Amino acid sequence: MKSFLNLEGKLILITGASAGIGKQLAIQLNQCGARLALIGSNQGRLESLKNELGNARHTYIHFDVTQLDKIPNLIQTLVEGEGPITGYVNCVGMRSRRPLNLLTSEHVQEIFTSNYFSFLEFIKNICKKKNYQSGLSIVQISSIASERGAPSVTAYAGSKAAVDASIRCLAKELAPKGIRLNSVVPAQTNTPIFQELLAASEGKPDPTLQRQFLGLGEPEDVSNLIMFLLSERSRFISGHALPIDGGFLIN
Numbered sequence: 558m559k560s561f562l563n564l565e566g567k568l569i570l571i572t573g574a575s576a577g578i579g580k581q582l583a584i585q586l587n588q589c590g591a592r593l594a595l596i597g598s599n600q601g602r603l604e605s606l607k608n609e610l611g612n613a614r615h616t617y618i619h620f621d622v623t624q625l626d627k628i629p630n631l632i633q634t635l636v637e638g639e640g641p642i643t644g645y646v647n648c649v650g651m652r653s654r655r656p657l658n659l660l661t662s663e664h665v666q667e668i669f670t671s672n673y674f675s676f677l678e679f680i681k682n683i684c685k686k687k688n689y690q691s692g693l694s695i696v697q698i699s700s701i702a703s704e705r706g707a708p709s710v711t712a713y714a715g716s717k718a719a720v721d722a723s724i725r726c727l728a729k730e731l732a733p734k735g736i737r738l739n740s741v742v743p744a745q746t747n748t749p750i751f752q753e754l755l756a757a758s759e760g761k762p763d764p765t766l767q768r769q770f771l772g773l774g775e776p777e778d779v780s781n782l783i784m785f786l787l788s789e790r791s792r793f794i795s796g797h798a799l800p801i802d803g804g805f806l807i808n
């Protein structure tokens with residue numbers, strides 16, 4: 558994998574790196590010799606990631622991505638210290654389960670700030686001259702919720718669909734600068750948050766999981782696809798939402 562993907566020495570920024578899919582991605586990129594800038598909002602989780610990766614090559618940033626006005630300075634400081642960015646992956650995704658009568662505009666705003674506005678602010682600043690290297694690859698984690706209806710996930714699904722639609726536009730806009738953007742579209746994946754939701758469902762069968770005929774995904778299934786999208790091996794792919802869903806979307 559190391560030589561095939563050739564990510565050695567590249568600076569990859571990951572928002573939401575301290576748990577689940579983002580953490581698995583950080584572990585694999587570390588093994589490939591990439592330099593990482595890793596963002597999480599929980600200091601303890603970030604510290605334990607630091608201990609686990611166990612080397613000094615990376616930058617750990619304790620930051621809440623919903624602080625939109627602080628993102629320009631964060632990117633500028635990172636680039637001044639570490640050089641231009643060659644890959645950006647956004648793994649932050651705030652969940653929301655609310656029926657229509659509980660869906661306040663404040664709540665929708667909160668979901669969109671976390672899942673959509675912050676992503677736009679990050680890429681707006683990363684894509685400034687001198688902040689990135691030509692060949693920059695940007696990857697967002699979307700969700701099957703962006704493509705299939707389900708009750709009570711209106712705000713979450715809307716925020717994921719908004720990113721996917723914007724990626725299609727930005728892929729064309731930014732191609733002349735040598736920048737590619739894609740999203741990956743996971744179905745149910747075995748991360749700590751999935752386990753929490755499973756525990757809360759008190760043994761009720763999960764209709765989504767029943768349609769995933771390849772079973773429950775592991776974080777590594779998703780991070781493998783992201784690694785490919787970060788590498789030059791995927792140089793001919795931009796603007797797409799690529800399913801990694803155990804068969805859900807064709808079932």
Ligand SMILES: NC(=O)c1ccc[n+]([C@@H]2O[C@H](COP(=O)([O-])OP(=O)(O)OC[C@H]3O[C@@H](n4cnc5c(N)ncnc54)[C@H](OP(=O)(O)O)[C@@H]3O)[C@@H](O)[C@H]2O)c1
Binds near residue numbers: 579744
């Ligand atoms: N797991 C699934 O079944 C599934 C299915 C479809 C799509 N997805 C999508 O995949 C992505 C990753 O999911 P996951 O299951 O790996 O999630 P997760 O385990 O909840 O991890 C999310 C990561 O984001 C960080 N984070 C959350 N809010 C943040 C904030 N405001 N600022 C900075 N960091 C923040 C978390 O760390 P801190 O709490 O320390 O900040 C954590 O590192 C999400 O976008 C999710 O919507 C997941």
